[in-house]
Amino acid sequence: MRRGVLLYGPPAAGKDTVTAALTELDSGYVLFPRLKIGTGKTRGYRMGTPEQLADLEARGDVIYRNDRYGNVYVVDRPGLDDVLDGGRTPVVHLGQMAGVERVAALFPARWVRVLLWCSKETTARRSPGRGDTDTVARLAAWDATQADLADHPQAGWELRIDTETTAPREAARSIDHLVRSTSSGS
Template identity: 80%
Template sequence: MRQGILLYGPPAAGKDTITEALTELDARYVPFARLKIGTGKTDGYRMGTPEQLAELEARGDVIYRNERYGNIYVVDRPGLEQAMEGGRTPVVHLGQMEGMEQVTALFPAHWVRVLLWCSKETTAQRSPQRGDTDTAARLAAWDATQADLAAHQQAQWELRVDTDVTTPREAAQRIDDIVRATSPRP
């Protein structure tokens, strides 16, 4: 059975850093590159066009899409299928509970759901350190993520990690332990 990891959290909570630690821990973990239609940062994304998005939507291959920072971000069926080829385990980054719900409902796989959290002050410090030029927008997204999480208190998590006090390596090891313990047996 296919499996993946969903990392949910506010901007600068450590999704990229923990994903990097996971890939160093085990080669089967791969970052899932969402399709991005827009401008700005391209690293870690598959850049697309409005026409590509329209084609995916027409085929019913958009699992989840959201708009933030003036861009459109897409989790797509073909992208997830490719990321899972050869028994790989994609690590998908999401900042909206609706995305978590849609991915788990619309793409059959064993999903390990991880809540990564950091304080708003930490986001304010980390954002410019990682090269963001729109820290104010990242802080607004932090507020939106906190409100989103509060509205979904019933959400189920296999793991919650406070990245203010947990190293990326520790978080990756804890996630890997859960993936191994809950991996479906063939």
């Protein structure tokens, strides 16, 4: 069965940290490297060009696209297919409910939806600590995430994790347990 994890939350909520803990727990979990067109951080992304994006869009292979921080971030069908080869479980990081909804609706897999949360104060503290040079933009994105959640009160989260009170390994074990139990039909 094709399966994946959708991690949603504001900037600095711990998506990278929890994903690292998941991959330590089970090497079958793989960060889905979104296609990024732009500048800045490259780790965890497949860097692309505007021409690649236009080609994907022309073929209908863009599942979700968002523009933030002056960049374009893409969840694409060929990229997800590539990660799912060999039975791997992609962990997709998203910061918009529209992305969660589109990936779940447009890419056939058993998606486990996980909300990672932290306070705005925690984002303000964590952001510069992880090397962000645009913390003000990250805090604006935190506000947008909170508003996004308010607009989607029935989002269908299968798991909610407060990363201020839950250790990354504990979060990873909870996610893994849910993925395994839903994959087995329990």
